[in-house]
Amino acid sequence: MTLAMPQAPHKDDLPETWSFLEAGIDNVMLKLEEGVDMKHYMALYTAVHNFCTSQKAVTSSQGLQAHRGGLLTFYLAQYVGSLELSLTERPLLVAHLLGEELYKLLGEYLSKHLAVVYKESKSHAEEALLAFYIREWTRYTTAAKYVNHLFSYLNRHWVRREIDEGKKNVYDVYTLHLVKWKDDFFEHVHEKVMDAVLNLIEKQRNGETIEQSQIKSIVDSFVSLGLDENDSKKSTLQVYRTYFQAPFIAATRVYYENESRQFVAENSVVEYQKKAEARLAEEKDRVGLYLHPDVTRLLTETCLDVLVTAHSNLLRDEFQILLDTERQEDLARMYRLLSRIREGLDPLRTTFENHVRRAGLAAVEKVASEGENFEPKLYVDALLQVHTRYQNLVNEAFNGESEFVRSLDNACREFVNRNSVCKTSTTRSPELLAKYTDGLLKKGSKAAEESELEEMLAQIMTVFKYIEDKDVFQKFYSKMLAKRLVHVSSVSDDAETSMISKLKEACGFEYTNKLQRMFQDIQLSKDLNSNYKDHQEKTYDDDDRKKMVDSHFQILGTGFWPLNPPTTSFNAPTEINKTCERFQQFYFGKHNGRKLTWLWQLCKGEVKANYIKNAKLPYTFQVSTYQMGILLLFNETDTMSYSDIQKATALGPEVLDPNLNIFLKAKVLLASPEGAKPDPATTFSLNYNFKNKKIKVNLNIQIKSEQKQESDDTHKTIEEDRKLLLQSAIVRIMKSRKKMRHVQLVQEVIQIVKSRFPPKISDIKKNIEALMEKDYIERLDGDEIAYIA
Structure with a gap:
C-alpha cells in the first residue's frame, strides 16, 4: 500500500491526531492487499506514542485548569490517603486520559466499519455469504494485527493499567477488534451463516462434493471469537459451542433420525448395520476434516443415540438369526455397534449363552443316540467341536471380549456337566474324559506326532476346565495311569509328564502329588531291577540263570497307587512262585520289615506255544498271570475238566470263566461238548491246529464285566x-x-x-x-x- 505522507499531527492535538490515525487505519483496513509503506506505518506508530506521552498538561495552565477536577478525582480514587500531587505525576495522568480517548475513538471507528460490512453482507446468501464472511474475516483479522501493533504503546501502558485495575470491557487492541466483530457484525449474521454451513454439510452427507475449507474457516472464526470475560488474553469455546456446535448437533440428530427411519423401513437389518457403521465412520472423519475436536464426544453420542440406541431392539432381534446362520461378519458388525452404547451387549450375551448351551446339548444328544457303548472319543470330540466353533466366534466376531468369554464358559459348563449322557450319572463327563485321555496316552494311539499329541492334551484341558467333578477325573485318571505305568504301555514319558504338569497348573500340587509319586516308584523299580540282575549274575551260574523266567518287578507304594489286592485266591504256577521267592529273598535282604502283596491281577507275561502242528515258528501268547496259570496246566495233560482247572488254580468263577471264554473264542482251547460254555460239566483241550495271522497273539484282554x-x-x-x-x-x-x-x-x-x-x-x-x-x-x-x- 503506497500512501502520500501526510503531515504529522501536533502531539497535543486530539482531533488532529485522530484524523491522522483514522486515515492510516482506513488504508490498513481497506487496502491492506496493496502493501504497507513502512515510513507511513512508523509515522502512525509514532503519532500514537507521542499523543500518549504528551506534556500538554504541564505547559498549558488552561489545559491543566480544564482537567484539574478530573485529574484530582482520578488521582484520589487511585491513591487514597496520598496528600501530595507532584507536577511530575500530572503528565502520566493526562497520558492515561488521552489514551482512553484514543481507545474510544478506535472502538467507534471499528463499529462504523463493521456496519458497512454488515450492510454489504445482506446482498449475499448461502455459499456466497460464507465466501463473503470468510473474506471479510480474513481481511479484518489481518488488519487487526497491524493496528494492534500501531497501538502497542497504548496496549503496554493505558490498556494494561486499566486491566490490572480490574476495569471491565477494556481489551488489548487486537482483542477489541474481535469484540467489535462479535458485537457489531457476528450477532447479526451468525444464524444465516450457520444455515449455509448446515446446508453444505447436508449436501456432503447426501453424497455431493462441497468446499470443505469454507466450513473449516467458519469453525476457526467461531473458535477465535470465544473471549474470556475475566482475562482478555485467554479464549474459550463458548461462542463456538453456542453458535456452531449446538445447531450442528441438533441438525445432525434430525438428519439421521429421518434417514435411519426411512432406511430401516426399506432395507434389511444387516444392510442397516452396514449403513450405520458407515455413517459413524463418516462423522468421525468429518471431525478431522473441518470440525473442532471439542465436538467429537457430543457428535459421537448423538449419532450413536440416533443410529444405534434408537434401533437397538431391532438389532438384538436379528442376533439369534445371525447366530443360527453363523454369519460371523454381520455378528462382528452388530457387536461393534452395540458395544458402543450403554448396556447394549447385555441381552446379546444372554442369547449367546443360551444358543451355545443348546448347541452343546444337541451335539451330545447325537452321540448318545448311538447307544450306551459309544467311544469316549466321540463324546469328547463333540464337546470340543462346539467349544472350538464358538470360541472362534467370540475371538473373531466379539473381539475376545471377557463378558462373552464368560457367557461361553457358563454355557460350556452347563452342557459338559448336565446333558443326556449325564442323566444316568452326573459324573459321566469326567469319567469319559479320563478314558479318552487314557486312549491318547496309550501306545498305539493314532496321534503319533508329538506336536499333535500335545495339542490334543491341551484340548483335553479345555474340557477339563469345565468339569465340575474334578475329583472323579482324578480317580479314574490315576487308576488308568497306574495301569499304563505298570504295563509299560504309555506312549511316552514326556507325554505323561506334560499331562500331569497341565493338571498341576490347573488344580495345584495336591491334585497331582500322588501321580508324581507313582512316577518316582517306577524309576526306583527300574533301579531295583538293575540291582537284582547284578545280584543274579553274582549269585547264580549261567545254567541256573537259563532255567529262570525272564522277569521284571515293580514295587509300588500302597499309599500312592490306586490299586487293590486281588479279589480272588490264586495258586501261581511253580515257575512263577520260584521266581517271586528269589526276588523276595533279594528284596527283604535290602529292606527288612517290609511286606509285599503280589497284585496277580496286574501281572502279565509271554508263553511260547511249542505244541502247535504245522507252525513254521512257535506262536507267542501274551497273557495275564491268571491265564498263564491256566495254560501251564496243559504242559502235563492235553485235556482238563473245568473242576480240575479251578482246583489247580484256585481262581474264583468270576475270574476263571471270562478267561476260559477268551481261550475258547481265540480257539487256543476247545470245549467239550462243542460250543459249551465254561461250567463244571465242560472239559477243555489244547487245539493243536491253532492258527493266527500274527506270531504274537494278545490274549490279555480286559473283560467288560471287569x-x-x-x-x-x-x-x-x-x-x-x-x-x-x-x-x-x-x-x-x-x-x-x-x-x-x-x-x-x-x-x-x-x-x-x-x-x-x-x-x-x-x-x-x-x-x-x-x-x-x-x-x-x-x-x-x-x-x-x-x-x-
Whole structure:
C-alpha cells in the first residue's frame, strides 16, 4: 500500500491526531492487499506514542485548569490517603486520559466499519455469504494485527493499567477488534451463516462434493471469537459451542433420525448395520476434516443415540438369526455397534449363552443316540467341536471380549456337566474324559506326532476346565495311569509328564502329588531291577540263570497307587512262585520289615506255544498271570475238566470263566461238548491246529464285566473320599472359628470343596451329623454349632 505522507499531527492535538490515525487505519483496513509503506506505518506508530506521552498538561495552565477536577478525582480514587500531587505525576495522568480517548475513538471507528460490512453482507446468501464472511474475516483479522501493533504503546501502558485495575470491557487492541466483530457484525449474521454451513454439510452427507475449507474457516472464526470475560488474553469455546456446535448437533440428530427411519423401513437389518457403521465412520472423519475436536464426544453420542440406541431392539432381534446362520461378519458388525452404547451387549450375551448351551446339548444328544457303548472319543470330540466353533466366534466376531468369554464358559459348563449322557450319572463327563485321555496316552494311539499329541492334551484341558467333578477325573485318571505305568504301555514319558504338569497348573500340587509319586516308584523299580540282575549274575551260574523266567518287578507304594489286592485266591504256577521267592529273598535282604502283596491281577507275561502242528515258528501268547496259570496246566495233560482247572488254580468263577471264554473264542482251547460254555460239566483241550495271522497273539484282554466292576469300585472310592474331604473341611473350619451358625458353616464348606466337586447340601448336613456323633462338634442353642476341643 503506497500512501502520500501526510503531515504529522501536533502531539497535543486530539482531533488532529485522530484524523491522522483514522486515515492510516482506513488504508490498513481497506487496502491492506496493496502493501504497507513502512515510513507511513512508523509515522502512525509514532503519532500514537507521542499523543500518549504528551506534556500538554504541564505547559498549558488552561489545559491543566480544564482537567484539574478530573485529574484530582482520578488521582484520589487511585491513591487514597496520598496528600501530595507532584507536577511530575500530572503528565502520566493526562497520558492515561488521552489514551482512553484514543481507545474510544478506535472502538467507534471499528463499529462504523463493521456496519458497512454488515450492510454489504445482506446482498449475499448461502455459499456466497460464507465466501463473503470468510473474506471479510480474513481481511479484518489481518488488519487487526497491524493496528494492534500501531497501538502497542497504548496496549503496554493505558490498556494494561486499566486491566490490572480490574476495569471491565477494556481489551488489548487486537482483542477489541474481535469484540467489535462479535458485537457489531457476528450477532447479526451468525444464524444465516450457520444455515449455509448446515446446508453444505447436508449436501456432503447426501453424497455431493462441497468446499470443505469454507466450513473449516467458519469453525476457526467461531473458535477465535470465544473471549474470556475475566482475562482478555485467554479464549474459550463458548461462542463456538453456542453458535456452531449446538445447531450442528441438533441438525445432525434430525438428519439421521429421518434417514435411519426411512432406511430401516426399506432395507434389511444387516444392510442397516452396514449403513450405520458407515455413517459413524463418516462423522468421525468429518471431525478431522473441518470440525473442532471439542465436538467429537457430543457428535459421537448423538449419532450413536440416533443410529444405534434408537434401533437397538431391532438389532438384538436379528442376533439369534445371525447366530443360527453363523454369519460371523454381520455378528462382528452388530457387536461393534452395540458395544458402543450403554448396556447394549447385555441381552446379546444372554442369547449367546443360551444358543451355545443348546448347541452343546444337541451335539451330545447325537452321540448318545448311538447307544450306551459309544467311544469316549466321540463324546469328547463333540464337546470340543462346539467349544472350538464358538470360541472362534467370540475371538473373531466379539473381539475376545471377557463378558462373552464368560457367557461361553457358563454355557460350556452347563452342557459338559448336565446333558443326556449325564442323566444316568452326573459324573459321566469326567469319567469319559479320563478314558479318552487314557486312549491318547496309550501306545498305539493314532496321534503319533508329538506336536499333535500335545495339542490334543491341551484340548483335553479345555474340557477339563469345565468339569465340575474334578475329583472323579482324578480317580479314574490315576487308576488308568497306574495301569499304563505298570504295563509299560504309555506312549511316552514326556507325554505323561506334560499331562500331569497341565493338571498341576490347573488344580495345584495336591491334585497331582500322588501321580508324581507313582512316577518316582517306577524309576526306583527300574533301579531295583538293575540291582537284582547284578545280584543274579553274582549269585547264580549261567545254567541256573537259563532255567529262570525272564522277569521284571515293580514295587509300588500302597499309599500312592490306586490299586487293590486281588479279589480272588490264586495258586501261581511253580515257575512263577520260584521266581517271586528269589526276588523276595533279594528284596527283604535290602529292606527288612517290609511286606509285599503280589497284585496277580496286574501281572502279565509271554508263553511260547511249542505244541502247535504245522507252525513254521512257535506262536507267542501274551497273557495275564491268571491265564498263564491256566495254560501251564496243559504242559502235563492235553485235556482238563473245568473242576480240575479251578482246583489247580484256585481262581474264583468270576475270574476263571471270562478267561476260559477268551481261550475258547481265540480257539487256543476247545470245549467239550462243542460250543459249551465254561461250567463244571465242560472239559477243555489244547487245539493243536491253532492258527493266527500274527506270531504274537494278545490274549490279555480286559473283560467288560471287569471294566464295569472296576468303574463301580472307583465310584465307591470317590464317594468315600468325598465324605472324608467334607468332614475334614468341617473340622478345619470349626477348629479355627470355634463357633458359627449352621448356615454359615455350610456355605464355607461349599467354598472350600467346590474346586474339587460341587457338594450337595444334604451331604454336608449328613457329615455334620456324623461329626456330632463322633464328638468333634456339638449343637448349641439358636442353630449354632461349636467345636469340641
